Amino acid sequence: GNSVTQMEGPVTLSEEAFLTINCTYTATGYPSLFWYVQYPGEGLQLLLKATKADDKGSNKGFEATYRKETTSFHLEKGSVQVSDSAVYFCALFTGGFKTIFGAGTRLFVKA
Amino acid sequence: DAGVIQSPRHEVTEMGQEVTLRCKLISGHNSLFWYRQTMMRGLELLIYFNNNVPIDDSGMPEDRFSAKMPNASFSTLKIQPSEPRDSAVYFCASSSRPLAGVTSYNEQFFGPGTRLTVL
Numbered sequence: 626g627n628s629v630t631q632m633e634g635p636v637t638l639s640e641e642a643f644l645t646i647n648c649t650y651t652a653t654g655y656p657s658l659f660w661y662v663q664y665p666g667e668g669l670q671l672l673l674k675a676t677k678a679d680d681k682g683s684n685k686g687f688e689a690t691y692r693k694e695t696t697s698f699h700l701e702k703g704s705v706q707v708s709d710s711a712v713y714f715c716a717l718f719t720g721g722f723k724t725i726f727g728a729g730t731r732l733f734v735k736a
Numbered sequence: 737d738a739g740v741i742q743s744p745r746h747e748v749t750e751m752g753q754e755v756t757l758r759c760k761l762i763s764g765h766n767s768l769f770w771y772r773q774t775m776m777r778g779l780e781l782l783i784y785f786n787n788n789v790p791i792d793d794s795g796m797p798e799d800r801f802s803a804k805m806p807n808a809s810f811s812t813l814k815i816q817p818s819e820p821r822d823s824a825v826y827f828c829a830s831s832s833r834p835l836a837g838v839t840s841y842n843e844q845f846f847g848p849g850t851r852l853t854v855l
Contacts, residue, residue: 657841
């Protein structure tokens with residue numbers, strides 16, 4: 626079946642450090658891939674997306690590249706800020722109605 | 737647009753009581769999802785609807801849980817009777833169907849959640 630596996634957290638970084646959160650997927654067909662972010666006390670919101678192989682999604686300094694050969698969609702940011710502290714969810718959509726979410730990775734950024 | 741609206745934002749109740757959570761979809765959206773989030777189990781999909789029809793309720797934990805969409809813009813999730821292990825944050829999310837030939841995905845828009853505490 627379709628599934629998403631992402632690295633366990635929490636991830637703790639100092640401000641301006643480089644961030645990578647790993648995400649791999651299993652899917653039939655050609656899924657669209659997403660990163661959602663959940664800030665404290667809020668619902669999830671879409672951070673970035675990629676709909677086909679080799680696409681790069683980007684937003685707010687975050688990037689992720691759809692790698693079909695490694696079935697991966699790792700999230701990166703060159704210099705994190707305290708305000709990036711949140712839970713990050715990798716997700717995929719293969720059609721129909723449902724989006725499959727990973728377990729989430731909590732990020733803490735220290736000043 | 738105001739986004740997905742959920743009420744109440746916080747609910748504290750005693751074991752055995754009935755709890756009703758409410759959700760208003762974004763205008764024009766036709767899919768509705770109910771999720772539950774806890775530290776132990778993470779984000780769980782409970783049920784989802786398309787065009788007011790329940791598509792998959794396999795995530796509903798027990799018969800104590802029920803969900804309805806009386807119209808295209810509103811949904812309720814009811815727990816009767818409630819138990820302490822139902823304590824969680826409940827989210828609803830809405831989306832529109834991908835447009836054939838235009839988009840290949842559906843972005844889900846989440847509400848702010850209802851924090852339920854059952855004593």
